[in-house]
Amino acid sequence: MLVRKNMDELMDVPLDGPGSGLSSEENKQERVFAASHVCACNPLNKPHYPKTWIPKNCAYTSQHSDPVRAQTSGAPAATGVAMLNSGLLVVRPTISAWAEIQARLHMPDRTDKYTFPDQELLSDVFRGRWVVLPYVYNALKTLRWEGVHDDIWRDDEVKNVHYIFANKPWHEDPDDGMDEPSRWWWEVNRQRQQLEVKKGITDGH
DSSP, rough: OOOOSOOOGGGOOOOOOOOOOOGGGSOOOOOOOOHHHHOOOOOOOOSOTTTEEEGGGGEEEEGGOOOOHHOOOOOOSSSSTTOEEEEEEEOOOOHHHHHHHHHHHHHHHHHHSSSSHHHHHHHHHOOOOOOOOOGGGEEEEEGGGGTTTTTTGGGGGEEEEOOOOOOGGSSSTTSSSSOHHHHHHHHHHHHHHHHHHTTTTOSSS
């Protein structure tokens, strides 16, 4: 990931305190954590992805008609495949939430079907009970691609880039062609190296 703007406001996202967990539906936390949606478009056509992962079932597709709002608000948690991306989570750990997670882990009839275990587990256990963050806090690099979600992506609004998939900026040749988010990473990396040289750090990394 690459943080491009201050995100301290995430520390003020209102989340529920400890609840009584499994003992009562009424006392369960309703705002357990905050996260952004997954992108369910599968732009690389990965064969192991669920067949339901197509653009029309992606939460971000539902925001194409209002890109201005997409910079500050996410689609409702139940939109599309109703799954979070676990790259960035705002959490307030509680024993009651942990108890719910543990209980689900003892249900192999459900967990054995997970394709993306960590985020699918959280989305399953806390379905509809998480706060949706706009994409800018966990801006999956593929959202910017033409025909994916470039309708809502705004370079100057992105606060944190998530370099998903195996091809990372640090694997690329900075003198070769690369996309804009990769250039951002190399620019910040060069600035870091220059600062470290001034401090006498010359390990070459």
